[in-house]
Amino acid sequence: MSAPNKSYDPVEVEALKPEEIGRARDEALDAIAAAEDLDALREAKAAHAGNASPLALANREIGALPPQARAEAGKRVGQARGEVGRALAARQEELEAERDERMLVEEAVDVTLPYDRLPAGARHPITTLSERLEDVFVAMGYEVAEGPEAEAEWFNFDALNMLPDHPARTESDTFYVEGAAGGPSGTVLRTHTSPVQIRSMLDREPPIYVICPGRTYRTDEPDATHAPAFHQIECLAVDEGITMADLKGTLDHMVQALFGGEGMRTRLRPDYFPFTEPSAEMDMVCYVCRGESVGNPDRPCRTCSSEGWIELGGCGVVNPRVLVACGIDPDRYSGFAFGFGIERMLMFRNNVRDFRDMTEGDVRFTQPFGMEV
Numbered sequence: 001m002s003a004p005n006k007s008y009d010p011v012e013v014e015a016l017k018p019e020e021i022g023r024a025r026d027e028a029l030d031a032i033a034a035a036e037d038l039d040a041l042r043e044a045k046a047a048h049a050g051n052a053s054p055l056a057l058a059n060r061e062i063g064a065l066p067p068q069a070r071a072e073a074g075k076r077v078g079q080a081r082g083e084v085g086r087a088l089a090a091r092q093e094e095l096e097a098e099r100d101e102r103m104l105v106e107e108a109v110d111v112t113l114p115y116d117r118l119p120a121g122a123r124h125p126i127t128t129l130s131e132r133l134e135d136v137f138v139a140m141g142y143e144v145a146e147g148p149e150a151e152a153e154w155f156n157f158d159a160l161n162m163l164p165d166h167p168a169r170t171e172s173d174t175f176y177v178e179g180a181a182g183g184p185s186g187t188v189l190r191t192h193t194s195p196v197q198i199r200s201m202l203d204r205e206p207p208i209y210v211i212c213p214g215r216t217y218r219t220d221e222p223d224a225t226h227a228p229a230f231h232q233i234e235c236l237a238v239d240e241g242i243t244m245a246d247l248k249g250t251l252d253h254m255v256q257a258l259f260g261g262e263g264m265r266t267r268l269r270p271d272y273f274p275f276t277e278p279s280a281e282m283d284m285v286c287y288v289c290r291g292e293s294v295g296n297p298d299r300p301c302r303t304c305s306s307e308g309w310i311e312l313g314g315c316g317v318v319n320p321r322v323l324v325a326c327g328i329d330p331d332r333y334s335g336f337a338f339g340f341g342i343e344r345m346l347m348f349r350n351n352v353r354d355f356r357d358m359t360e361g362d363v364r365f366t367q368p369f370g371m372e373v
């Protein structure tokens with residue numbers, strides 16, 4: 001910038017000549033018009049309207065003019081800067097609108113297009129139902145216990161007071177992995193979860209409260225109600241003074257927790273198991289009609305065939321012989337146990353019509369159960 005001009009008059013400052021101002025303005029307008037995008041416009045703005053642009057520099061020269069020339073030069077520069085400013089604003093608006101429009105097109109999501117993501121899997125309802133059952137017992141203070149699926153015959157049968165000639169031990173009922181029925185103790189695929197009772201009693205000191213879910217095997221032909229591999233859940237409580245009443249209360253609580261609402265209860269019918277004495281078959285009241293369909297032809301119930309009760313599984317007071325086999329003093333301690341099939345419960349609870357649906361692994365079966373059963 002030139003020093004204020006006091007000594008001579010008039011003075012001609014090169015940068016303020018009308019042609020110079022006009023050229024600077026035209027260059028600015030050309031650059032603005034030529035800016036293809038907002039980045040280019042930002043550069044044009046810095047070059048032609050920024051602090052170091054020819055018009056800004058010219059503006060600073062005004063002070064170097066003789067006073068009588070300043071107003072006119074000021075007006076000329078001001079008009080040129082005004083024009084450039086308006087052109088900038090207009091182009092900015094244009095380019096922003098173009099950008100917005102482009103973004104709308106480029107970033108649009110066509111929700112009608114087919115997607116190619118891998119479909120999400122779903123947990124098997126047998127797993128979710130087992131966990132749900134476990135939760136009911138864990139809430140009562142039980143531990144979850146597990147045992148091997150290939151089990152020593154001794155755990156699966158002998159320790160449970162199932163003598164060598166028990167019919168369940170034959171090869172027409174039990175898969176033998178090692179050894180053979182009637183031979184020296186071999187290895188079987190466990191036929192029930194009851195061997196986990198034995199393992200739990202050998203591992204722990206009373207009081208013992210365990211719940212044992214797991215896969216079990218029997219030589220059944222697959223059909224609508226059977227499969228050679230299925231799941232059971234076993235419950236065992238061993239403590240001082242345990243009676244059948246504790247068993248009954250626990251069963252009632254379980255069916256209330258699982259099926260909810262008023263009137264859910266269980267009943268026991270005499271039965272026989274070598275490992276419990278007395279033994280019983282346990283039924284729960286039908287969770288649909290709650291027993292009201294019995295003798296009531298106006299209100300038939302498909303779930304329980306109007307019988308009012310649904311069979312669950314076996315139970316009883318732990319046979320003292322079993323306690324002795326596990327080193328527990330039967331004069332001090334007593335226990336109850338029960339076990340039932342999880343597939344069976346899923347079938348009546350969720351209207352599964354064919355056992356095979358639960359074993360074939362077709363995700364179309366599993367998916368509708370989602371994360372919860």
Ligand code: PHE
Pocket residue numbers: 191192193194234273276313314315316337338339340
């Ligand atoms: N283990 C028996 C079965 O598989 C069920 C049962 C368990 C019965 C515990 C009584 C006590 O049929």
